[in-house]
Amino acid sequence: MRCPFCGYPNTRVQDSRSIENGSVIRRRRECPSCGAKFTTYERFEGGRFMVIKKDGRREKFQREKLMNGIVKACEKRPISMEKIEEMVNSLESKARKLGTEIPTNSIGELVMKELRKLDKIAYIRFASVYREFRDTEQFIKEIGKLEEENDR
Numbered sequence: 220m221r222c223p224f225c226g227y228p229n230t231r232v233q234d235s236r237s238i239e240n241g242s243v244i245r246r247r248r249e250c251p252s253c254g255a256k257f258t259t260y261e262r263f264e265g266g267r268f269m270v271i272k273k274d275g276r277r278e279k280f281q282r283e284k285l286m287n288g289i290v291k292a293c294e295k296r297p298i299s300m301e302k303i304e305e306m307v308n309s310l311e312s313k314a315r316k317l318g319t320e321i322p323t324n325s326i327g328e329l330v331m332k333e334l335r336k337l338d339k340i341a342y343i344r345f346a347s348v349y350r351e352f353r354d355t356e357q358f359i360k361e362i363g364k365l366e367e368e369n370d371r
């Protein structure tokens with residue numbers, strides 16, 4: 220594979236590992252020319268699937284969009300890009316299992332379930348954007364629910 224940084228045609232594979240129960244292969248590569256290190260993922264290309272928005276419009280599923288939303292929620296939290304990348308991978312395969320047309324709220328629910336396990340602050344941030352908390356009361360209620368969970 221060509222180095223994305225300097226264009227050298229032959230980067231070396233340092234490490235190759237299967238993740239997510241063998242459905243994805245992760246390779247760490249290094250460029251012998253410029254020394255850049257980067258990661259590639261090999262996964263089943265499951266064809267396109269569509270997302271159905273709230274107003275009924277359909278849109279091609281965009282991995283980048285999902286990724287951006289999660290990165291934003293995780294900003295300044297102790298969560299590595301690698302962890303986020305893994306989460307997006309697993310979310311995508313979970314979403315694919317639901318069919319070829321998936322309502323945006325099903326994807327949103329999947330994301331929230333994962334974020335809740337990972338980081339409460341990131342979860343609240345994502346939920347507040349996603350659920351469009353209309354007032355502070357709703358927001359406080361959601362935080363209250365999390366605190367109850369922690370007490371258990």
Ligand SMILES: [Zn+2]
Nearest residue numbers: 222225250253
């Ligand atoms: Zn290079």
